[in-house]
Amino acid sequence: MRRASSNKACRSILITGAGNKAFCAGADIGYLAGISKKADAERFFDIFYKMRNTILESKKLVVAAINGYCLGGGNELALACDMRFASEDAVFGQPEVKLGLVPGGGATYSLAGIVGIGKAKEMILSGKTLGAKEALRIGLVDGVFKKNMLIDSTMQICRSINECGPQAVALAKHAINSAYSVDHRHEKRAFVESLTSKEGKNGINAFLGHRKADFNR
Secondary structure (H helix, E strand, O other): OHHHHHOOOOOEEEEEOOOOOEEEOOOOHHHHHOOOOHHHHHHHHHHHHHHHHHHHHOOOEEEEEEOOEEEOHHHHHHHHOOEEEEEOOOEEEOHHHHHOOOOOOOHHHHHHHHHOHHHHHHHHHHOOEEEHHHHHHOOOOOEEEOHHHHHHHHHHHHHHHHOOOHHHHHHHHHHHHHOOOOOOHHHHHHHHHHHOOHHHHHHHHHHHOOOOOOOOO
């Protein structure tokens, strides 16, 4: 992201997933299972937060072409982008609570700004997924295309914006993002506490064991 942002020949940046299965299915749960200390959980959070800020602070247009699953940290990666376009089979969600965790990539404060606080709470507190048509209806994505047309259609949109003044686009992006300055410390505390808690470990172990977590025991 830094290399692309500093490349004078680059006018816009398109992020998409390798292959056809997923844009990004979220964090490596096996890796999270090995985190038990709060300091390690904080370092993990800070890495994602730095990446998110790199996208937000880039002077380039950053667009997500979402091809398939877009879950957890993957959805938060897309939320950091300036625009989001999806294939017809894309699936979105913040399923962290089903593992006894709290989103740690910006969803608790950025999702509401895009879909409204009601829908943001519904997605985060229920952990349910939604399809591309519903994502478009609530404003989570800016357009939906056939899978084989996603990249070409998204690149065409990028090219149309590239015809505008690059300085004006960069300044406008910065001004818009500055209007939504947030305090991420609340999310960081919640993420770290949930990841290092007994409930979080139970949920993660259940996921890795291919079973549903029982939080009532």
